[in-house]
Amino acid sequence: xxxxxxxxxxxxxxxxxxxxxxxxxxxxxxxxxxxxxxxxxxxxxxxxxxxxxxxxxxxxxxxxxxxxxxxxxxxxxxxxxxxxxxxxxxxxxxxxxxxxxxxxxxxxxxxxxxxxxxxxxxxxxxxxxxxxxxxxxxxxxxxxxxxxxxxxxxxxxxxxxxxxxxxxxxxxxxxxxxxxxxxxxxxxxxxxxxxxxxxxxxxxxxxxxxxxxxxxxxxxxxxxxxxxxxxxxxxxxxxxxxxxxxxxxxxxxxxxxxxxxxxxxxxxxxxxxxxxxxxxxxxxxxxxxxxxxxxxxxxxxxxxxxxxxxxxxxxxxxxxxxxxxxxxxxxxxxxxxxxxxxxxxxxxxxxxxxxxxxxxxxxxxxxxxxxxxxxxxxxxxxxxxxxxxxxxxxxxxxxxxxxxxxxxxxxxxxxxxxxxxxxxxxxxxxxxxx
Numbered sequence: 001x002x003x004x005x006x007x008x009x010x011x012x013x014x015x016x017x018x019x020x021x022x023x024x025x026x027x028x029x030x031x032x033x034x035x036x037x038x039x040x041x042x043x044x045x046x047x048x049x050x051x052x053x054x055x056x057x058x059x060x061x062x063x064x065x066x067x068x069x070x071x072x073x074x075x076x077x078x079x080x081x082x083x084x085x086x087x088x089x090x091x092x093x094x095x096x097x098x099x100x101x102x103x104x105x106x107x108x109x110x111x112x113x114x115x116x117x118x119x120x121x122x123x124x125x126x127x128x129x130x131x132x133x134x135x136x137x138x139x140x141x142x143x144x145x146x147x148x149x150x151x152x153x154x155x156x157x158x159x160x161x162x163x164x165x166x167x168x169x170x171x172x173x174x175x176x177x178x179x180x181x182x183x184x185x186x187x188x189x190x191x192x193x194x195x196x197x198x199x200x201x202x203x204x205x206x207x208x209x210x211x212x213x214x215x216x217x218x219x220x221x222x223x224x225x226x227x228x229x230x231x232x233x234x235x236x237x238x239x240x241x242x243x244x245x246x247x248x249x250x251x252x253x254x255x256x257x258x259x260x261x262x263x264x265x266x267x268x269x270x271x272x273x274x275x276x277x278x279x280x281x282x283x284x285x286x287x288x289x290x291x292x293x294x295x296x297x298x299x300x301x302x303x304x305x306x307x308x309x310x311x312x313x314x315x316x317x318x319x320x321x322x323x324x325x326x327x328x329x330x331x332x333x334x335x336x337x338x339x340x341x342x343x344x345x346x347x348x349x350x351x352x353x354x355x356x357x358x359x360x361x362x363x364x365x366x367x368x369x370x371x372x373x374x375x376x377x378x379x380x381x382x383x384x385x386x387x388x389x390x391x392x393x394x395x396x397x398x399x400x401x402x403x404x405x406x407x408x409x410x411x412x413x414x415x416x417x418x419x420x421x422x423x424x425x426x427x428x429x430x431x432x433x434x
Contacts, residue, residue, distance in 0.1 A: 010139055012179055013038050013194040016048040016149065016172035019060065020201045021261045022091045023053030031261055032098050034199060035144065039104070043194060046135060046145045046179070048172040049095050051087025061087040061150075077122035081151075081162045085111070088148035088168065096146040107138045108146045111160075111171060112153035118161045120154050124315040125161035126244070127152060127170065130178045136185050147171065164315070166242030172196060173245040177252045195271065196249075196256035198241065203260045204268035205233070205240050208285045208429045212422045219429060221265065222283065224274040226378055227253070229283055232410045235317070236374040237288035243317065282387065282432040283377030286411075287425045290342050290418055291319075293366040294352070295335035298323050300361070304336035310351045316344050319372060321404035321415055330366045330403055337404060339370060339415065370403075371421030374413040375432060381409055387432070388412045394431040400424050 015038070021031040038045045055062035061084050068075060068083055075083070089110055096108035115131035138145045149168025152161050163170045176196040185191055202210060207219035225233070225240070227250035234246040240258065241249065249256060249270070259267030296303050304320065311318045321337040329335065340348050352363045380387050384407050391412055395402055400423060404415035416424045 009190040009192055010185060011043045011192045011194065012046060012139065013043045013197060014046045014048065014172055014176040014179065015197045015199065016168055017050060017095075017199050017261065018168070018201070019050045019053050021199050022049060022051075022095060023057055023060075027261075028095060028098055031095065031199065032102070034197075034261055035099060036102070036104070039144070044139055044142070044144065046139075046147060046175060047095065048147050048149045048168055048175065049088060049092040050149050050168040052091045052094075059087055059090050078159065081122045082160050084162050085148070085151040085160050088150050092146045092148040096144075099144055099146075104144050105142065106144045106146060108148075109134055109138075110148045111151035112158055114145075114147045114175070116152035116171060116174065117155050118152035118163070120159070120161070121315065122161055124164035125152060126315075127163070127174045129155065130174055132175070132178055132182075135175070135179075136182075139191075140185055140187055140189070147175065164242065164244070166245070169198065169242040169245035170248070172198065173241070173249050173254060173256075176256070177248060177254055180252075180254065195269075196254060198256060198258045199261035200239070200258060201260065201262065202239070203263065203265040204258050205230075205238065205284075207283070207433050208425055209237075209239070209287060212287075212425055219284075219433070222268050223266070224269045224278065225283070226275055226277065227270060228410055229376065229378060230270050232408065233284055233286055233376050236286040236372070236376060236411060236413060238284060238286040238376075277378035277381070279379070280377055281379040281383075282375055283379065285425050285429045285433065286374045286376055287421055288319075288341070288372040289421060291339040291370040291372060292342050292345055292348075293321075293330055293337060293339050293368070293370050293415075294348070294363050295329075295332065295337045296352075296356075296363050297361055298334050298336045300359075303355070303359070303361075304338075306355055307338065307351065310355060311338075311340070311348065314347060314351065316340060316347060316351075318348075319406065319413065321406055324404065327402060327404050327415075330368065330370075332364060335364065339372060342369075369418035371416050371418045371424075372413050373416055373421060373424045373428060374411050375428060376411045378410065380411060384409075384412060390432065391428055394427050395424055398423065398427045400427065 118125035204221035255271035
């Protein structure tokens with residue numbers, strides 16, 4: 001027992017392990033080592049576990065869904081969530097059992113058992129409450145707690161819901177925020193919470209997606225990010241945190257670190273201490289692949305706003321590309337353009353048909369595939385026009401056409417043909433980051 005425990009305090013750390021951390025027995029052992037290291041330091045881990053691996057690997061969420069879609073491609077959302085929650089439950093039980101086999105006392109909890117209460121929106125539910133009584137009880141009994149990420153239950157009937165792609169991040173942030181806001185356990189012991197640890201297979205948040213670069217010539221790990229950079233990057237395709245998780249972490253000023261579960265590299269810190277700009281002119285180049293592009297007439301001033309609001313209500317992340325005569329408009333001049341992920345095509349079609357039902361107009365879809373490449377950083381703040389011009393100049397010199405652009409306080413996003421997206425990212429990274 002540590003000195004702090006003797007004084008009546010319980011030190012807790014929430015750790016989140018992504019799918020690559022549990023995809024094989026070797027990786028599970030490395031993840032277990034990170035948990036055991038925390039116990040060596042006198043910390044009680046609450047480990048949030050993702051489903052094992054990715055598509056093509058046994059027990060991944062994609063493979064579980066594929067199994068049922070062999071029967072019929074259309075699955076009811078309620079049953080689909082029930083199915084998709086199984087991947088995290090399997091990996092959570094496996095990790096809890098692994099630690100128990102090494103002599104540690106553990107408990108595995110589903111999201112619902114851990115007290116994550118969500119709304120009724122299947123496939124992309126929002127956490128509306130956390131009732132962590134089982135976690136408190138486990139900590140008082142000095143158990144290492146394993147929680148299945150990506151899932152919760154509705155408040156009345158406890159129907160299982162899922163939290164959307166990357167939802168284990170959302171689980172981990174929500175639990176860390178709740179525990180950090182709990183001064184004492186029910187029996188009066190002081191609860192102290194260390195910064196959230198988010199484990200991946202890279203050395204932190206990178207200046208670009210490393211899979212787009214040759215080995216040894218890739219991007220660098222960032223030592224720190226501001227909360228605004230984290231939120232902006234998460235919305236523009238960077239592997240930081242799920243966007244809902246990033247927004248929640250910023251709201252509550254939650255301290256966290258993104259680390260490699262295989263190494264002792266310090267990782268990327270995001271905390272109130274990193275809130276001041278670092279002085280970097282550009283922090284990262286982000287990209288989103290395989291977007292579909294559609295447009296509606298811009299002359300109807302309300303239509304674009306209605307479409308954007310409807311997609312927001314359906315929790316569809318979308319990007320509005322302003323009409324600008326300097327760019328070739330793939331779907332025609334004088335139209336308001338939107339880009340969305342291809343996986344959301346059917347949902348977007350249904351929204352468009354509903355809103356345009358009694359209007360004498362149509363939406364135009366581009367037949368091409370598109371990508372969005374974004375320049376992000378605190379250094380862009382107040383320099384948007386300058387950085388935008390630098391980015392477009394670099395792409396022109398590389399014969400990469402830009403078909404639209406949208407700017408924000410911390411970013412410039414450029415619409416590129418999908419086949420040139422990776423080249424555009426490399427060009428911008430070399431020119432603006434090095």
